[in-house]
Amino acid sequence: MNMVHLSRFPVQFGRRLYSAPASGAIPAAKKKYVPTSGTYPQGFKVSGTVVGVKPSNTTKPDLAFITSDRPCAAAAVFTKNKFQAAPVTFSRNLLQLRKNAGLQGVLINSGCANAVTGKGGLEDAEAMAGAADKSLGANKATIVMSTGVIGQRLPIKKILDNVPAAFERLGGSHDHWMSCATAICTTDTFPKLISKSFGLPSSPSTEYRIAGMTKGAGMIHPNMATLLGVIATDAPISSTVLPSLLKNAVNKSFNSITIDGDTSTNDTVALLANGAAGGAEITSESSEDYRAFQAVLSDFSTDLAKLVVRDGEGATKFVTIRVEESSSEEGARRIASTIAKSPLVKTALYGKDANWGRILCATGYSMITEPGAPENEVTEIIPEKTNVSFIPSDGSAELKLLVDGEPETVNEERAAQILEHEDLEILVRLGTGKEKATYWTCDYSHEYITINGDYRT
């Protein structure tokens, strides 16, 4: 078997157009986020294969194949963008047809998004799934994903011709998973893969495992940011409850991160459960096992989603926005997301500037209606009850910036120390209720502009 050993076969990570490290290696500061080993779920085999979807790519795996040796329950959440890519349409339809059961594979290409490609694009997505099914000896059992350039057709022959090779390379080792996680990346500077073991109340002696990979927001013209994620577990979970487990987990993880607020045409996160580890199947949303797995999956999804923010384009900061004491969860969520997306907040973070005025400003406009629409009542925000603090990542005491609507005299030296760290938490306490929400974001740097304003000359 032609295993890809990353150590022997250096992949061009960190090779964004704007600042290519000469080595093509993973940036030193990011190495700590890349595991050197893992505990992977039983019954799953994966591979990454160099296809050359982009003709210029001759070294980076760009076809990822995730398979199970037995049928899985499978669920996926897709972008709500009205312009949905062909693989999104195809995979959504397939999961509906199969009622979330009987799936065995996920085939993913990077380098071309197969988006806005019309009827031909849909045929390409079907052909990819068909080739994967054939190699697995299955029927209508493979969902597909694509990420990369929009508006271009896939080099479909090249991909189809390589599916047998992708099948031949399948394996369950750490290197296999790493190669597979590498294959879904585009301009990410490091592959995003995590795995862990967990237990379930009903089978205390069984070790269950979960592994997942994701890719972040990166683009070289004319791509757009795409988020893809695949999570696999050997826990036994019924197809009837899998969709709700995934949806709950994604809402507070992948749906709570932002790089630039732009929602892609291809975003997809899929969850496969093959039950290979044995034990009682989770069939009811009211069972103890369901709640236990929900907690595991939610935490796991959050860890995975955070890696996307860590690798945000041009990002120098990893920022957690916590909004607490809100009179509504929706309000807390909207305020957190507005702060997380505000260009003024994001540039201030880049500038290491304790600019609570911008945080407050974003809070203040987060709940207002569009111009022209009637004014709405906002019960979540009462200026006199609003508190804003920085929570340092080194565990030291919080730095209060605004207390009950009154500005604090900020110790600038202390603020500067806190903002020197890569990680920061911004805590907004609204004082109007008990609901809360968390968002994760990064800063806007010159490199963000360079990457996305990339001249095509």
Next chain:
Amino acid sequence: MNMVHLSRFPVQFGRRLYSAPASGAIPAAKKKYVPTSGTYPQGFKVSGTVVGVKPSNTTKPDLAFITSDRPCAAAAVFTKNKFQAAPVTFSRNLLQLRKNAGLQGVLINSGCANAVTGKGGLEDAEAMAGAADKSLGANKATIVMSTGVIGQRLPIKKILDNVPAAFERLGGSHDHWMSCATAICTTDTFPKLISKSFGLPSSPSTEYRIAGMTKGAGMIHPNMATLLGVIATDAPISSTVLPSLLKNAVNKSFNSITIDGDTSTNDTVALLANGAAGGAEITSESSEDYRAFQAVLSDFSTDLAKLVVRDGEGATKFVTIRVEESSSEEGARRIASTIAKSPLVKTALYGKDANWGRILCATGYSMITEPGAPENEVTEIIPEKTNVSFIPSDGSAELKLLVDGEPETVNEERAAQILEHEDLEILVRLGTGKEKATYWTCDYSHEYITINGDYRT
């Protein structure tokens, strides 16, 4: 009278922290937007005075005084931000108290926003208005505005001490208006002032005049972008219909521009009408004069608002987003505003990149609900009916990028030519109805990051 002749008294325009022209003069490329003469409404006298609200400022007028020799009908629209600055609260209350009639002055300082300053800040706003009233021999007749640093108290004594000087300097010449328009600026690179004459159907022989000034999005830590605008006319308009005239005009002008999507705590646009030119008063929303003045005011406000975008922080492009053939006006507006705010679109424009994928992507996510909320039905967007084109600013033929959902083979040379111009129009035709909306925006450049990430060292 101590008139400020700009020609003799060079003001430090163009002096943004990040790229100060050595001369402190208006950048050459912006000079065409600064008038050298004007036709100003009768009965209004204005001034700009150097107060030194920021101690470092010793040369730029920073106190603007707009007065009428007789009581005016007055209306204003204010920010919807929940954290409203003291001058916003004060002026809103005053206009309510006066029922939009009997106003005679607007006093504006730059350099300090008097925002998030508690009870003391409100007292400062009252004191400013009181000093202006006293100089005018009026009572409860002056509204106030502030723009600049947030969270700091005004140097109120300095301001109050200078109100008599501001009154002494009042005059109606072009230089007076230019000095006044200069006084409301912060890091704008040029003053924004326009004026024009118009007629009304009921008084065909009367020449009416309208003049207005505005300021744009600029900040030096820890300011936030503030939009202020004052429009004065000598047409006779009843206080009962003035608010609706202003609201209608602002919705399609000031409320249809974006620099970065951040809505400030201080945004205010005021309209004063003193009737000094004579003729029949406009008292009914169904009159021909009302409709005629609405058209004049809407166009005028649009011209004024566009100047703000022209001077957007770090902007190299002036971009009109037109969304047409929508099944709803609200939808058209939201799509236009989403494209206008998208960091991916704005960086592509900076990079002169004909990246229709990003325009389409923003269109596709503009109507979707927040994560966690149920999916909504979107009738405005049908991918197969969507068209995207660039309309060149030189009057040459449109460049079609997407036709009925199918990508065009784009002539890259032609696209590059079109994108070389400062001005560009992006036209999105939805093919689902007859409603439309227009937004104006600028690009995101490295300078935007530099300005707003401004290190405080």
